[in-house]
Amino acid sequence: MKTVKLLDREFRVSIPAEEIDNVIAQMAEKMNKDLAGTNPLFICILNGSFMFASDLMKQITVENSQITFMRLSSYDGMGTTGKVKKLMGFTEDLKDRTVVLLEDIVDTGITITNTLDQIKDYEAKEVLIATMLFKPDALIxxxxxxxxxxxxxxxxxxxxxxxxxxxxxxxxxxxTVIEK
Incomplete structure (x- = not known):
């Protein structure tokens, strides 16, 4: 079992990179079909989503696609604070655009619902959510x-x-963290 130590915790591999690569490729294929002709704006929620966004965007073939970044924070250590801080916004015009929010993980749903609240006044045509990982049991x-x-x-x-x-x-x- 492959493990790593980060600070005071040990972690074991739970999802190999190849499996994640395959999932992202399937997601990109579906998005390429669904978003054809929409001029989508992808919004990467930093910091966590940068790797997912990079891997995904390399496979997006929809013409006139754009990407921008928004930085939010809701975690401290291994737990959510329950509060979302906006650390960096975006400057692109969302009016009448298809917007795709890119998240590394949706667990409690607090960050993504806060993000949706923050962008609702920008008059996007539609806002879609893409997440690499989802923890349904953590959703509140x-x-x-x-x-x-x-x-x-x-x-x-x-x-x-x-x-x-x-x-x-x-x-x-x-x-995944190894509990002791």
Whole structure:
């Protein structure tokens, strides 16, 4: 079993990089069909989604696609604070555009519903949500997800953009914390 140590915790591989790559490729294929002719604007929710967004966008073939970034924060250590801080917004015009929010993970739903609240006044034609990972057992806010890579258990994970106090984002696989 492949493990890594980050700060004071040990983690074991739970989703290999190849599996994530396949899921993202399938998601991109579906988006390419669904979004054809829409001039979509993808909004990457930083910091965690940067790897997912990069992997996905390399496979998006929809003409006139654009990507921008929005930075939010809701975690401290291994737990959510329950509050979302907007650290960096975007400047693109969303009016009458198809917007696709890119999230690394949807767990409680707090971050994504907060993001939806923040952009509703921008008059987008439609707002879709794509997430690499989804923890249905952690969901406390109702949210409609349009593209879901994988459903996973409600465990604390790192890797592929996800972090533990800023550590582990660079890992190509996803790791689950080993509880002691």
């Amino acid at each position: 806010r109702e949210v409609k997800l349009n593209y879901v890579g994988m459903e996973i258990p409600n465990d604390f994970i790192v890797g592929r953009g996800l972090d533990y106090d800023g550590m582990g984002r660079n890992l190509p696989d996803v790791y």
